[in-house]
Every structure is written in C-alpha cells, then in structure tokens.
Amino acid sequence: MILPIVAYGDPVLKKEATPVERDHPGLKELINNMFDTMYNAQGVGLAAPQVGSGLRVFIVDASPFKQEDKRLEGFKKVFINPVIVEETGKEWLFNEGCLSFPKLREDIWRKPSIKIKYYDEDFNLHEEKYDGIAARIIQHEYDHIKGIVFIDHITPFKRRIIKSKLNAISKGLVNADYKMKVPVKKQKTVG
Numbered sequence: 001m002i003l004p005i006v007a008y009g010d011p012v013l014k015k016e017a018t019p020v021e022r023d024h025p026g027l028k029e030l031i032n033n034m035f036d037t038m039y040n041a042q043g044v045g046l047a048a049p050q051v052g053s054g055l056r057v058f059i060v061d062a063s064p065f066k067q068e069d070k071r072l073e074g075f076k077k078v079f080i081n082p083v084i085v086e087e088t089g090k091e092w093l094f095n096e097g098c099l100s101f102p103k104l105r106e107d108i109w110r111k112p113s114i115k116i117k118y119y120d121e122d123f124n125l126h127e128e129k130y131d132g133i134a135a136r137i138i139q140h141e142y143d144h145i146k147g148i149v150f151i152d153h154i155t156p157f158k159r160r161i162i163k164s165k166l167n168a169i170s171k172g173l174v175n176a177d178y179k180m181k182v183p184v185k186k187q188k189t190v191g
C-alpha cells in the first residue's frame with residue numbers, strides 16, 4: 001500500500017526514532033508499504049519517519065544507480081535498528097535529494113566509507129562496510145532515524161537562500177509526483 005510521504009516541517013522528521021522489537025506488530029506490513037511508497041515516488045531510500053512511523057527502520061534500493069556503480073544492481077535492503085559504527089575517509093560532495101523535500105537538491109559533504117551494524121527483516125544481525133553511493137544513501141537514511149534531514153548539513157548562508165523554497169514545501173505549495181502529507185497548520189482560535 002502506498003502511504004503519503006511526510007513533508008518537511010512535520011515534527012516527526014525531527015524526532016529520534018525508537019528501536020524496533022522483533023515481534024513488533026505490523027512490522028512486515030510497514031516494510032512492504034515503505035517499499036511500495038518508495039518505488040511509487042521513484043526514490044532510492046526511505047526512512048520510517050517519512051511515512052509517519054517512529055521506528056528505527058529504513059529501506060534502500062540503489063538499483064537506479066547501477067550505471068554509476070555496477071555493484072548497485074539489485075542493491076535492495078532493509079535496515080532495522082541500524083548503528084553506523086564508523087565513518088572514514090575524506091569528505092566528498094554528492095548532490096542529494098529527499099522525498100520529504102520535493103524538487104529540492106543540495107550538494108552535501110559526507111565521508112565516503114562506513115561500517116554499519118543492523119538487523120535485516122528476519123532479524124539476522126549484520127555488520128557490513130559500504131562506500132560511494134551505497135554509503136551515501138545509507139548515511140542519508142540513517143540521519144532520518146536520528147531526526148536529521150539533509151539540509152541540516154548545509155551552511156546557514158545556503159539555508160537562508162533556500163528558506164522560501166522550504167516554506168513552500170512545508171505549506172504543500174510544491175507539487176510532488178506522489179502523495180504527500182503536509183504538516184497541519186495551527187489554527188488561530190478567534191473569540
């Protein structure tokens with residue numbers, strides 16, 4: 001089932017997600033829905049907070065980058081309770097987008113190599129190393145479950161430049177090619 005994607009401005013994107021228990025009710029369904037939602041929006045990664053869930057889960061499918069990196073063909077994974085234990089190398093720039101920020105892209109500096117521990121959808125524990133675009137997507141999604149979004153990495157100067165774009169996104173004024181959930185505006189009570 002395709003779920004609406006939470007737009008920038010919703011407090012759920014700023015909250016640290018909570019660990020998932022093995023027998024968490026509805027976990028499989030959440031993961032299936034997240035894949036449906038990500039593919040529908042033509043994304044390469046999606047974190048649970050982006051569909052309004054507070055769980056430490058994200059998914060990736062980096063196949064669209066197979067031209068850039070052959071290793072990414074069929075690179076489809078579920079990360080449950082992940083912990084990045086190491087980030088190494090000289091920071092590099094990559095142009096990132098995010099499904100919660102339609103039509104916004106920014107160059108973001110991140111380290112190129114990571115080591116991550118996580119559980120897969122069957123709760124098998126893994127410890128793996130990634131670099132390049134795979135690491136980049138994982139770092140972006142990992143941020144989401146810590147309540148961090150990609151524009152938190154840009155300079156205050158750049159952030160001022162895109163301020164009106166951000167406002168437009170949070171008000172639902174930027175059309176996405178997929179269903180979004182825009183933060184509820186506070187109603188002023190009169191009288």
Ligand code: NI
Binds near residue numbers: 097100144
């Ligand atoms: Ni994102």
